Amino acid sequence: MKDARYHAFQILKKYYRSNNRLKAVRDQYYKNNKLHHQDISRSLVLTNEVVRWQGRLDYWINLFLDKPIHKLHPSVHIILRIGFFEALMDEFVPQHAAVHSWVEFTKKELGKKFSGLVNALLRKTNNIDPNLKDKKQSLSAWYSYPAWIIDKWIHQFGEEKTIELCEYLNMPSHIDLRLNCVTESKDTILSRLDKLDVETIQSPESDYFIRVDSGLRNAVKSELFTKGLIHVQDRASGAVVELLDPQPGDIVLDVCAAPGTKSGYIVEKIKNDGKIFASDVSQVRVLIGEKRSNELKWPIQWKRKDASEDDFPMADRILIDAPCTGTGVMGRRTDIRWRREKEDVESMVTIQKSIIAHMAQFLKPGGVMVYATCSLEMEENWNVVKWFLKLDDNFRIDSGKDLVPNNWLNAQKCLETFPPRDKVDGMFAARIRKNDE
Numbered sequence: 254m255k256d257a258r259y260h261a262f263q264i265l266k267k268y269y270r271s272n273n274r275l276k277a278v279r280d281q282y283y284k285n286n287k288l289h290h291q292d293i294s295r296s297l298v299l300t301n302e303v304v305r306w307q308g309r310l311d312y313w314i315n316l317f318l319d320k321p322i323h324k325l326h327p328s329v330h331i332i333l334r335i336g337f338f339e340a341l342m343d344e345f346v347p348q349h350a351a352v353h354s355w356v357e358f359t360k361k362e363l364g365k366k367f368s369g370l371v372n373a374l375l376r377k378t379n380n381i382d383p384n385l386k387d388k389k390q391s392l393s394a395w396y397s398y399p400a401w402i403i404d405k406w407i408h409q410f411g412e413e414k415t416i417e418l419c420e421y422l423n424m425p426s427h428i429d430l431r432l433n434c435v436t437e438s439k440d441t442i443l444s445r446l447d448k449l450d451v452e453t454i455q456s457p458e459s460d461y462f463i464r465v466d467s468g469l470r471n472a473v474k475s476e477l478f479t480k481g482l483i484h485v486q487d488r489a490s491g492a493v494v495e496l497l498d499p500q501p502g503d504i505v506l507d508v509c510a511a512p513g514t515k516s517g518y519i520v521e522k523i524k525n526d527g528k529i530f531a532s533d534v535s536q537v538r539v540l541i542g543e544k545r546s547n548e549l550k551w552p553i554q555w556k557r558k559d560a561s562e563d564d565f566p567m568a569d570r571i572l573i574d575a576p577c578t579g580t581g582v583m584g585r586r587t588d589i590r591w592r593r594e595k596e597d598v599e600s601m602v603t604i605q606k607s608i609i610a611h612m613a614q615f616l617k618p619g620g621v622m623v624y625a626t627c628s629l630e631m632e633e634n635w636n637v638v639k640w641f642l643k644l645d646d647n648f649r650i651d652s653g654k655d656l657v658p659n660n661w662l663n664a665q666k667c668l669e670t671f672p673p674r675d676k677v678d679g680m681f682a683a684r685i686r687k688n689d690e
Contacts, residue, residue, distance in 0.1 A: 257292040257299065258335065259358070260282070261299035262328075262332065262335065264296060264300050265300055265303060265304070265331050265334075265335070267282065268304070268588070269327065269331065272592075274588060274592075275304055275586075275587065299338070301587050303335050305423060306342060307591065308394055308398060310334045311334070312390060312394040312395075313341065313381055314334070316381075317373075326363070332355055332359055332363075333371065336351055336355035336371065337378060340375060340378040341383040342383055348379065351378075352375040352376060356372045391403075392412075392415075396416070396420070397423065397590075398419060401595040402580070402593075406419075409631060414673075417673040418629075418671070420673070421584065421673035426584040427464050427465075427676075429456045429462050429465070429486060429488050430463050430465060431485075431486045431518065432462070432483060433481055433483065436482075446468075449471040449472060450467075451467070451468035451472045453465050456488040456677075457488055457658075457675060457676050458492075458660075458661070459491070461491075462486070462488045462491055481517070481548075481549040484514060484517055484518075487677060488677045489661075489675070489680035490515065490680065491518060492657045493515060493574070493668065493682045494572070496625075496656050496668050497522075497623045498621070499519050499522045499523050501526040501527060503523055503528075503568075504527065504567070504568045504569050504570075505530070505570045505571070506530050506532075506612070507530070507572045507574070508533075508558070508571070508573055509532075509573060509576060509608070510533050510572070511533035511535060511538030512541045513541075513545055516529060516542065516553055517545070520551045520552065525551075525552055527552070529552060529553045529554070531546075531555050532557065532558035532565075533558070534558070539556070539557045543555040560611065561607040569617055570621050571620070571621075571622040573609060574625050575604075575608055575625065575626050577630075577633050578598055578601055578630060579593075579628060580593070580627075581672065581679020582679065585678070602636070602637060605626070605637045606641070609622075610641060613645060613648065617687070618687055619686070619687060619688075619689045620686070620687050621651060621685070621686050622685045623685070624638055625682035626681050627678060627679060627681075628679070628681065629671075634681035634683075635665060635683070638650070638665075648688070650666060650683060650685060651684040651686040652684070653684050654666060656684070660675075661675060667682060667683040667684070668680060668681065668683075669681050
């Protein structure tokens with residue numbers, strides 16, 4: 254019988270063999286295979302958590318191996334990761350049940366040759382206290398992050414804040430909804446969500462963002478979603494648009510914009526009065542953004558464009574949602590930590606500098622440009638902005654005071670959230686104004 258464990262194993266096998274995002278692999282698998290809702294939910298949890306905790310899981314597995322872990326059969330390695338997770342970290346699965354299930358699974362999937370090894374290693378989980386860090390265990394192995402990220406964050410934030418950050422990003426991620434109250438009142442939308450058995454609380458620092466406790470599936474399958482009265486968007490992501498503060502009648506460029514979540518918020522801010530030119534370097538993602546815009550009749554013109562070299566119309570507002578390492582959203586994208594290398598930071602900085610320097614020429618005098626990332630790394634954030642301001646003295650920082658929560662502003666008056674403190678994604682955004690002629 255093909256149960257959630259089987260599907261989780263197949264998804265992880267495909268994921269580890271590819272360079273694709275875990276979500277993309279999983280979505281494609283669900284599209285190609287008909288699963289019961291319960292199996293989807295359980296396999297989603299298993300795949301997310303095994304990837305999130307693979308550093309700690311591998312440390313535990315390695316304690317009982319007599320050969321290097323990378324010499325394990327790839328499928329056995331995956332089975333052991335899921336088995337160790339269920340036996341040690343999943344409060345809903347008894348240890349003996351996890352052992353039995355994965356030994357039997359191994360027999361069916363790989364034969365008796367490997368089931369003995371899996372049985373012997375999984376039984377060793379009895380000797381592990383999953384809540385106790387070994388004295389010899391590094392912060393990297395315990396919190397399940399590559400060593401270079403831990404070292405970098407300790408240098409940037411200090412050890413105490415790094416531990417807080419790791420612990421927060423290892424918790425199950427939250428989901429926020431943005432309420433579009435242009436045509437319906439907030440109370441009406443909340444009442445309709447309540448009737449759908451969607452339980453919510455208020456998101457931090459906002460009247461128009463709510464956090465979903467349960468019932469997300471009901472919400473996104475409802476007419477509220479299809480008609481654009483609710484949108485899935487993290488509160489910190491919404492603050493980037495609030496920092497841009499687009500006005501009715503504005504011409505707005507939204508670059509690196511797909512799939513268009515921020516573009517949709519801009520539409521609400523300008524009250525459908527103005528022009529929005531949204532673009533992205535990925536044609537596939539442009540088509541996704543265009544489809545949603547057409548469904549909701551948003552006044553957005555979508556085009557595939559490279560923000561580092563193509564031409565754009567002159568604009569009153571420019572939003573650069575720059576490509577980045579994504580370290581601020583590691584909580585919801587559990588695979589990022591393992592798919593990034595130390596060198597990626599500098600590679601991203603090169604791209605980011607080319608985009609901000611190129612796009613600045615399309616801003617009208619007196620206009621505002623927001624440069625934003627979902628990265629926690631200073632090299633990608635203030636350092637890029639500081640470099641740009643030195644490059645062109647026709648631009649200056651415009652304070653974000655009273656446009657976004659003032660306690661989310663850093664010393665430079667830029668938006669900079671810290672996940673464990675602010676309970677939102679890690680986000681950076683600088684509001685840059687071009688001088689009047």
